[in-house]
Amino acid sequence: MxxxxxxxxxxxxxxxxxxxxxxxxxxxxxxxxxxxxxxxxxxxxxxxxxxxxxxxxxxxxxxxxxxxxxxxxxxxxxxxxxxxxxxxxxxxxxxxxxxxxxxxxxxxxxxxxxxxxxxxxxxxxxxxxxxxxxxxxxxCDGGTGDPDPDPEPTPDPTEDPDPDPDPDPEPGERVDNPYEGADLYVNPVWSEKAADEPGGDAIADEPTALWLDRIGAIEGNDSPTTGDMGLRDHLDEAVAQAGDRPVNIQVVVYNLPGRDCAALASNGELGQEEIGRYKTEYIDVIADIMDDEEYSDLRISTIIEPDSLPNLVTNVGSRDTATENCDTMLENGNYVEGVAYALSELGDIPNVYNYVDAGHHGWIGWDTNLGPSVEVFMEAATTGGATVDDVHGFAVNTANYSALTEPHFDVDDTVNGQQVRQSDWVDWNQYVDEQTFAQALRQEAVSQGFNSDIGMLIDTSRNGWGGPERPTEPSSSNDLNTFIEDSRVDRRFNPGNWCNQAGAGLGERPTVAPASGIDAYSWIKPPGESDGSSELIDNDEGKGFDEMCDPDYEGNVRNGNSPSGALPNAPIAGHWFSAQFQELLANAHPSV
CATH class of the missing domain: 2.60.40.290 (Immunoglobulin-like)
Structure with missing residues (x-):
C-alpha cells in the first residue's frame, strides 16, 4: 500500500x-x-x-x-x-x-x-x-438454491450484539502476516537522501529495509542508508514512530562468509571459513539487540542472506555457470550452516519474522533450479537448531529488476503456433514474471515440508519499468521473438542482468497482501543504492569490481553473453547513486 x-x-x-x-x-x-x-x-x-x-x-x-x-x-x-x-x-x-x-x-x-x-x-x-x-x-449472490433456508436464530440478549469477529492482535502478539495492520518503518537516513533529490520528496516517506551488510553496521558505520545510526538506534526510532498501530521494521541480514560467491561487486568482509565470526560477532549481536524487551511490541521482518543459497544449485559443479568460490562454499557448508544459525537464533525471538531470500524468476525459474533450490532451503531450515517453524516465508527479486507482472503475455501463450517459452527472452523458463514465480515457489516449498501458512515478499523497489519505452499493448507481430521483444515491459538485455540497470523505474509502492500467498510488495532494496561500481574502486568494505557493472561489458554465460545494460559512473555497492535514483523516479510505474 x-x-x-x-x-x-x-x-x-x-x-x-x-x-x-x-x-x-x-x-x-x-x-x-x-x-x-x-x-x-x-x-x-x-x-x-x-x-x-x-x-x-x-x-x-x-x-x-x-x-x-x-x-x-x-x-x-x-x-x-x-x-x-x-x-x-x-x-x-x-x-x-x-x-x-x-x-x-x-x-x-x-x-x-x-x-x-x-x-x-x-x-x-x-x-x-x-x-x-x-x-x-x-x-453472483452467494446462494446455494436452498428453497427453504433456515431462519435467522433468535439473538441471545446476554451476548454482545455486535462482537468484533476479528479483533486486532495485542502489541507483540504473533500474527500470520506481520505487514497486515501495521505501519512500516521509514528509515530517516534514506528518507533524507531521497528528499534531497529533485522530485524525491514524493517518495521520501516510503518504507525501505535496513541493510546490515557488515559487522560495523550493527553499531553504525556512517553507511549511506544507515548513517551513523546502528541497529539499536533504528529500533529506537521504530518505537518512536509507533502510534495506534504496531510498526514493522525490515532488516536485511547480509554478511555470510564468502558472500555472493558468483558476483564480485557484493562480496563481503568475511572470508570463506569465518563461520565463527559470523555467528558470534554478527548474528549473536543482532539477536541480542532484537530480543531486548523494549522492542517486543515491534514486528521485525528479517530478509535472510540475499543471493546465497541458490548459488549452491546454479553456480557449482559441472554447470557452465560454476565458479570456484561457489564450489568452495558448497564443499565447506558455511552458507547452509550460516543461514541455519541465523534462522535458529532470530527465530527464537517471538516478534521476529524470518524470510529466506529465494532469488528471482530469471535465475531460479527453470524446473532444474526451482525444486533443487527449495531442497537447499529445507536443508538450511533443518540444520543445527533450525526448524521449518523458524521460516515465516521467502523473499524474491531482492535488489533485482524482474517485472512484477508481464501484462501482455503469459508463459502458456503461443504466437503463430510457437510457445512463449521458446522465445529467446524466456528461454524455456517456466515463468515470465515475479508474481507467478513467487506463488509457484511457495507451493513448491509447502510440498517439500515447509508450513502451509508461509508467505512471500516481492521486492518492487526497481521493477516498475515505466517511462516512454514501456509497451502499452501486445505486439501485432506473428514472429515469436519480435512479439516478445515488442511486448515485454522488462526492458533489460537479459533477465540475468542485475547491476544498475539503465531504463529501470520504481515499481509498485509497498503493499500489504496484494495477491494470494503474497504477504507484501516491499521496497527491500532502497532506491538510489548502487549495485556495484562501474570500475574498480578501492574500499575497506571487501566489495570488489564485477564486470557486470561495467556499461561496456559484453556479458558472460550467466547473462546469455548480452550487454550488461549498466549505468555509468556508479559508486561501490550500497553507496548513494544519484543518477540511478533520478532514473528510477522518472521511469516509475505506477508513476510518481
Whole structure:
C-alpha cells in the first residue's frame, strides 16, 4: 500500500470493498473483515481494494463457484465510475466503457464445485467497488438454491450484539502476516537522501529495509542508508514512530562468509571459513539487540542472506555457470550452516519474522533450479537448531529488476503456433514474471515440508519499468521473438542482468497482501543504492569490481553473453547513486 506520511511514519491504508452488501456486511467491512459479495446464486465474489494512491488502486478478486464445475470461466462487472484496468495478473482482463470481463486461463481456467479462482489488477481512478458480478452469465449472490433456508436464530440478549469477529492482535502478539495492520518503518537516513533529490520528496516517506551488510553496521558505520545510526538506534526510532498501530521494521541480514560467491561487486568482509565470526560477532549481536524487551511490541521482518543459497544449485559443479568460490562454499557448508544459525537464533525471538531470500524468476525459474533450490532451503531450515517453524516465508527479486507482472503475455501463450517459452527472452523458463514465480515457489516449498501458512515478499523497489519505452499493448507481430521483444515491459538485455540497470523505474509502492500467498510488495532494496561500481574502486568494505557493472561489458554465460545494460559512473555497492535514483523516479510505474 502507498505509505502516507503521518507524524513522521508511514501509514498503510487497507480496505475491502464488497459488492451488494447489507448494512451488517458494511459494518463488518469497516472493521477490515472480509465479507463475500451477495449479489448471485451459484457463486460468490470477494472484491478487495488492497492499495489506493492518488491516481489509482490495486484490487484482488476471489470468485468461488457454488454450482457445477466450470471449465473456462468469465467474471463480469461494471465499474461505478471512470475506473480503468491498467494491468492484471492470473486472469485475462478486457474492458469496454465501464464493463469489465475477466477470463480464466492456464492453471486457473477451471473452477470445481466450491473451488475458488483468484486474480488481481491495477486500475486508474477511485477504488469504489462494483455493485454486482456475474460468473458465466449467472449473477453472483452467494446462494446455494436452498428453497427453504433456515431462519435467522433468535439473538441471545446476554451476548454482545455486535462482537468484533476479528479483533486486532495485542502489541507483540504473533500474527500470520506481520505487514497486515501495521505501519512500516521509514528509515530517516534514506528518507533524507531521497528528499534531497529533485522530485524525491514524493517518495521520501516510503518504507525501505535496513541493510546490515557488515559487522560495523550493527553499531553504525556512517553507511549511506544507515548513517551513523546502528541497529539499536533504528529500533529506537521504530518505537518512536509507533502510534495506534504496531510498526514493522525490515532488516536485511547480509554478511555470510564468502558472500555472493558468483558476483564480485557484493562480496563481503568475511572470508570463506569465518563461520565463527559470523555467528558470534554478527548474528549473536543482532539477536541480542532484537530480543531486548523494549522492542517486543515491534514486528521485525528479517530478509535472510540475499543471493546465497541458490548459488549452491546454479553456480557449482559441472554447470557452465560454476565458479570456484561457489564450489568452495558448497564443499565447506558455511552458507547452509550460516543461514541455519541465523534462522535458529532470530527465530527464537517471538516478534521476529524470518524470510529466506529465494532469488528471482530469471535465475531460479527453470524446473532444474526451482525444486533443487527449495531442497537447499529445507536443508538450511533443518540444520543445527533450525526448524521449518523458524521460516515465516521467502523473499524474491531482492535488489533485482524482474517485472512484477508481464501484462501482455503469459508463459502458456503461443504466437503463430510457437510457445512463449521458446522465445529467446524466456528461454524455456517456466515463468515470465515475479508474481507467478513467487506463488509457484511457495507451493513448491509447502510440498517439500515447509508450513502451509508461509508467505512471500516481492521486492518492487526497481521493477516498475515505466517511462516512454514501456509497451502499452501486445505486439501485432506473428514472429515469436519480435512479439516478445515488442511486448515485454522488462526492458533489460537479459533477465540475468542485475547491476544498475539503465531504463529501470520504481515499481509498485509497498503493499500489504496484494495477491494470494503474497504477504507484501516491499521496497527491500532502497532506491538510489548502487549495485556495484562501474570500475574498480578501492574500499575497506571487501566489495570488489564485477564486470557486470561495467556499461561496456559484453556479458558472460550467466547473462546469455548480452550487454550488461549498466549505468555509468556508479559508486561501490550500497553507496548513494544519484543518477540511478533520478532514473528510477522518472521511469516509475505506477508513476510518481
Amino acid at each position: 502507498r505509505a502516507e506520511p503521518q507524524s513522521g511514519r508511514a501509514r498503510w491504508r487497507s480496505g475491502k470493498a464488497v459488492a451488494g452488501m447489507s448494512a451488517l456486511a458494511l459494518g463488518a467491512a469497516a472493521l477490515g473483515v472480509a465479507v463475500p459479495a451477495y449479489a448471485a446464486e451459484g457463486c460468490e465474489v470477494e472484491y478487495t481494494v488492497v492499495n489506493e494512491w492518488n491516481s489509482g488502486f490495486t484490487a484482488n478478486v476471489s470468485v468461488t463457484n457454488l454450482g457445477d464445475p466450470v471449465d473456462g470461466w468469465e467474471l463480469e462487472w461494471d465499474f461505478p465510475g471512470d475506473q480503468q484496468v491498467t494491468n492484471g495478473w492470473n486472469a485475462d482482463l478486457s474492458q469496454s466503457g465501464q464493463h469489465v470481463t475477466a477470463s480464466g486461463s492456464g492453471w486457473n481456467g477451471s473452477i470445481g464445485t466450491d473451488g475458488t479462482a483468484e486474480f488481481g489488477f491495477n486500475g486508474s481512478g477511485g477504488g469504489d467497488a462494483p455493485g454486482e458480478f456475474s460468473l458465466n452469465g449467472v449473477t
